[in-house]
Amino acid sequence: MVLPRSFYLQPTLVVARRLLGKVLVHDGPQGRVAGRIVETEAYRGPADRAAHSRGGHRSSRNEVMYGPPGHAYVYFIYGMHHCVNVVTQPRDVPEAVLLRALEPVAGTALMRARRGLDDGPEWRLCRGPGALCRACGIDRALNGADLVRGPLRILDAPEIPPSAVRRTPRIGVAYAGPDAMRAWRFVVAASPAVSGPSRSRRE
DNA sequence: TGAATGATTTACT
DNA sequence: GTAAATCATTCAA
Numbered sequence: 033m034v035l036p037r038s039f040y041l042q043p044t045l046v047v048a049r050r051l052l053g054k055v056l057v058h059d060g061p062q063g064r065v066a067g068r069i070v071e072t073e074a075y076r077g078p079a080d081r082a083a084h085s086r087g088g089h090r091s092s093r094n095e096v097m098y099g100p101p102g103h104a105y106v107y108f109i110y111g112m113h114h115c116v117n118v119v120t121q122p123r124d125v126p127e128a129v130l131l132r133a134l135e136p137v138a139g140t141a142l143m144r145a146r147r148g149l150d151d152g153p154e155w156r157l158c159r160g161p162g163a164l165c166r167a168c169g170i171d172r173a174l175n176g177a178d179l180v181r182g183p184l185r186i187l188d189a190p191e192i193p194p195s196a197v198r199r200t201p202r203i204g205v206a207y208a209g210p211d212a213m214r215a216w217r218f219v220v221a222a223s224p225a226v227s228g229p230s231r232s233r234r235e
Numbered sequence: 236t237g238a239a240t241g242a243t244t245t246a247c248t
Numbered sequence: 249g250t251a252a253a254t255c256a257t258t259c260a261a
Contacts, residue, residue: 073242082242093257111254113243130242162243204242227243 033188037180040101044120044127048074049218051118053192056134059183060169063142067134067158067168068189070223073202074216075117077127082205082212085126096176097126104184106165106175113162116170118179118186132203132217134158135225136167143167153224160227192220203228 035054040047049072057066075083084094084107096105097119105117105128117128136143136154143157144150147167158164165171170184177184199215206213219226 075242084242089258091257107242108256109241110243111241111256115242117242132242160243166244202242207241 034180035102035186035188037100037102040118040120040179041122042120044074044076044129045216047118047120048072048129048216049197050191051129051131051186052197052218052220053189055137055187055189056131056168057138057185057187058168058170058174062169063139065136065139065142065168066187067136067138067164069131069133069186070135070220071131071133071226072218073130073132074218075128075130076216077121077125080212082202082208083126083128086208088126090126094126097128098124099176102179104170104174104177104179104182106170106172106177108172109162114165114171115161116165116174130161131164132161133219133223133225133227134164134168135223142169155223155225159225196220196222200228 051069051072054069055066077085078088085097100123101120103119105119117130119128121127136157157167174184179186198219198221200217201213202217
C-alpha cells in the first residue's frame, strides 16, 4: 500500500523517523527498482540554517519545498550528484526529509548496471544520497513528482522498533554552525547500507 | 559578469 | 588521511 498523503503532514521529525523501514519504488522506462529506507535526515524550514529554504529563501531550485506534501524534491549538487527529498508540511511550509540510504529489495541488476558495479555486496548499491539516486534512476526529471500517484512512490511497511533506531547529527552541514548539528538524522543501526563513518569507528 | 561553493563519491597516498 | 571531478545556484560588484 502506498503511504497516504496525510503521512507527510506529521511533524517533519516524525516523518523522518517513521520513513525508516518504508519502501521506495521507482517504475522507470528501464524497469522497476525498490529499496527499504534505512537512513533519513530532516530539513526544517526558514529557521534551519542547513536547509535550502533557510531564511525563507525561495527559488526555482527549491520551489517544490513550498508546494504540497508528499512530492519529491530532487536537486543536483557538486556538479555530478542528485539528492532526493520527501516534501512534508502543507503548502508554503518549506520542510523536507532527505533520503540517504536504502537496502535494495528489487531490480538489483538494473541498479548494478546504473552504478557500474558488476560485483560487490548489494548493500553498497544505495549507500549515500548520491549513490541512491544513481542506482534508482532518479534525476531532476522527477523533481516535483507526486509520491502518492506517480512513477516514484513510497510503500507502507512495518515500523522499525525504537531499539533498532539511532539518532545522530546530520552529515555534511557543519558549515551551517552548531544549531544545524542537532540530532536530526535517523538510521537503522544494524543496516550495513547506512552511510558515514563505520560503526567500529563510531563506537 | 564573475567567483565561490556545496544536504557527494571515489580513488589515491 | 587528502584530493579531484564538475556545474547549478548564489552572492558580490
